[in-house]
Amino acid sequence: MKIGIIGSGNIGGTLGQHWAKAGHEVMFSSRHPEELKSMAEKVGAKTGTVEEAAAFGEVILLAIPYGKVPDLAKQIGSLDNKILIDVANPYPQRDGNVAQKVIDDESQTATGYVASQFPGAKTVKAFNSIYFKVLEEKAFRSGNDRIAVQVCGDDEQAKQTVKRLIEDIGFAPQDLGDLSRGVLFEPDAPLYNQNLKIAEAEKLLSQIK
Template identity: 35%
Template sequence: MRIGILGNGSMAEALGGQWAKAGHELFVGGRSVERAREVGDRLGVRGGSLQDAAAFGEVVLLAVPAEAAVATVRALELGNSTLIDCTNAITHPGITLAVDAMAETISRYAGQARVVKAFNLAADSVWRRAPLSGQPLGVPICGDDQHALDQVAQLVRDLGCEPVHAGSLERARLLEATAAFAIGIWFGGGDTRGLFPPKDEAF
């Protein structure tokens, strides 16, 4: 796939690095073209402006800070690309959602782009180490377009992880709330892995 990456921070480099290794074509874009090119050089791909990255990608990863996400999307021509939102708008202390669901808000300004929420439940360090040992990490994805969901599911598998179809884009608000809930537990020293029973005993 041709993947445009909006942003040149830790999530952009972590996910982009894995997808580059998997053989995808990447273009890293940033407000600072120089920095985007530096990240691109480290990944062995091209770098340039945000609009260059948006125009390049049939799939576009939105990996800018949550507070800049809407403004970034509004400023770009995204066409009918698949737009992956991995942002979390979370306030500290208390670890609560700062705004309404980011993915739904972004979709209102994304034109014909098909928004999919994914990759928001783990930090960049997790994606850099993927695939993890043991059982494949499940990655929830929410969206309304089946082709876009299929594209993102493949990108999840390319990390050695397992896509978990979690419903429509409307359900992204639950996924974002889950991130806030889980991050609060992690900051408190807890481990979320023990919170849920096996599937056949859940209900």
């Protein structure tokens, strides 16, 4: 698939390199795409501006600080019909009011807010609850040895695509249901940052459902 990475740091950089190694076409972007060239060249990926990555990808990985999301949405405009993987987590210390507001608003989930910024996109929440070092070091496993990656979304087809992308790099998708179920793996929620193998993650889920 063609995957546009917006935010190519710890998470975006790691995932983009894995997907390129797995055979996908990847474009890395950030506000400083020239700094991403050597990483991209190592795995045969491209670099570009955020607008170019947004146009390039059938799937867009959004991996920037949560507080920057509303401005980015204004900057790139619509992502109509594209699959948007939301990785961002709201941390008020880093993300200020944008994060505090969503945490205080009980009617809104973290990803629900991100999805509302890109109304035409098919938003899927995934990779928010896995530490990037685990992503880096425990990829390309098989069977029961795979680490669980929580995923949820309202568009079933888009979610299936993201689940395949999780499997392509040797992790095990743990499907939690629709987008509202993202609360289970927001910061401080039971499944957040557990980095468990899939059977252990399913056991934990059965205890909290």
